[in-house]
Amino acid sequence: MVADAKKPLSLAQRLAAIRQNGAVVTQTGVDPSCREFEFKASDFERIRKLIYDHAGISLSPAKQDMVYSRLARRLRATGMKSFAQYLDHLEQGRDGAEWERFVNSLTTNLTSFFREPHHFPILANHLRKVAAQRRQINIWCCAASTGEEPYSIAMTVADTFPSGGPQVSILCSDLDTNVLAVAEKGVYPRERTDKIPQEQLKRYFLKGTGSQEGMACVRPELRRMLTFRQINLLEPGWPVKGPLDVIFCRNVMIYFDKPTQYKILSRFVPLLQPDGLMFAGHSESFLHASDLFRSLGKTVYELARKAG
Numbered sequence: 001m002v003a004d005a006k007k008p009l010s011l012a013q014r015l016a017a018i019r020q021n022g023a024v025v026t027q028t029g030v031d032p033s034c035r036e037f038e039f040k041a042s043d044f045e046r047i048r049k050l051i052y053d054h055a056g057i058s059l060s061p062a063k064q065d066m067v068y069s070r071l072a073r074r075l076r077a078t079g080m081k082s083f084a085q086y087l088d089h090l091e092q093g094r095d096g097a098e099w100e101r102f103v104n105s106l107t108t109n110l111t112s113f114f115r116e117p118h119h120f121p122i123l124a125n126h127l128r129k130v131a132a133q134r135r136q137i138n139i140w141c142c143a144a145s146t147g148e149e150p151y152s153i154a155m156t157v158a159d160t161f162p163s164g165g166p167q168v169s170i171l172c173s174d175l176d177t178n179v180l181a182v183a184e185k186g187v188y189p190r191e192r193t194d195k196i197p198q199e200q201l202k203r204y205f206l207k208g209t210g211s212q213e214g215m216a217c218v219r220p221e222l223r224r225m226l227t228f229r230q231i232n233l234l235e236p237g238w239p240v241k242g243p244l245d246v247i248f249c250r251n252v253m254i255y256f257d258k259p260t261q262y263k264i265l266s267r268f269v270p271l272l273q274p275d276g277l278m279f280a281g282h283s284e285s286f287l288h289a290s291d292l293f294r295s296l297g298k299t300v301y302e303l304a305r306k307a308g
């Protein structure tokens with residue numbers, strides 16, 4: 001069955017395709033038989049289970065096209081002939097490097113500098129309050145992606161304490177090792193820094209020259225606040241030392257189901273200072289964990305039960 005690429009398949013056509021070969025009929029109406037590799041519903045289910053068990057990421061059926069195109073690249077790169085062969089290879093568990101590439105392929109890393117800007121004045125106020133009591137401030141940015149978020153936090157810290165202040169350390173972690181490597185470099189195409197006000201851009205970035213022409217490089221003074229570590233939020237035993245004053249956990253919980261979110265939130269509780277804050281993403285709500293965290297509005301949370 002060959003479909004007109006622009007014309008979605010009718011319901012009857014979709015059902016016929018499923019009956020014929022058990023293939024995944026995509027929501028965008030792309031004819032599966034035009035694909036380079038056969039992609040069966042059972043392949044998608046295997047992928048769904050693997051990434052859910054490993055990273056907590058729940059892939060909805062609407063993600064089938066995305067999964068196909070991202071993993072088809074891995075099949076090409078490894079020379080595998082089918083999804084079944086590739087998945088068998090992964091499930092044998094002997095190729096750690098390919099497993100890492102598989103996971104990296106399935107993460108969604110969208111981020112930007114000063115994303116959800118209303119959080120940063122709240123962070124600055126909190127930092128001032130904490131600095132009046134403590135000389136060390138610890139922040140964990142637990143889904144740091146390519147680093148725009150932790151560097152925005154670091155700029156806020158530096159702006160809040162212009163003439164020195166408390167010792168501030170920011171732990172940046174992510175599951176995806178590719179994005180973490182970008183974060184660690186701290187070098188961004190100039191157009192990605194558009195949202196940074198000119199004054200901060202001058203103060204905290206250097207203009208790239210030579211091979212880095214057209215790039216903005218984070219100044220070492222800012223970068224020094226940050227440490228980088230791969231951490232899977234799903235794994236037990238995070239290598240994170242509390243007490244933390246702030247946790248940024250933005251736009252990652254949306255990929256997890258509610259029981260997984262609850263488990264992670266309950267592990268944040270003992271890590272946070274009694275007056276600590278947790279920042280969540282704009283579409284994340286933790287009403288189902290109201291015994292753990294209380295909303296302060298604007299997707300900022302405090303502990304529901306403050307100790308002491």
Ligand SMILES: C[S@@+](CC[C@H](N)C(=O)[O-])C[C@H]1O[C@@H](n2cnc3c(N)ncnc32)[C@H](O)[C@@H]1O
Nearest residue numbers: 055107110111143145175176232233250251252
């Ligand atoms: C959409 S980005 C959000 C980036 C940033 N926090 C923001 O709001 O701009 C989601 C990030 O979560 C990471 N992620 C997904 N599953 C994870 C897991 N199980 N543990 C840690 N990080 C995970 C992804 O690799 C990705 O970089």
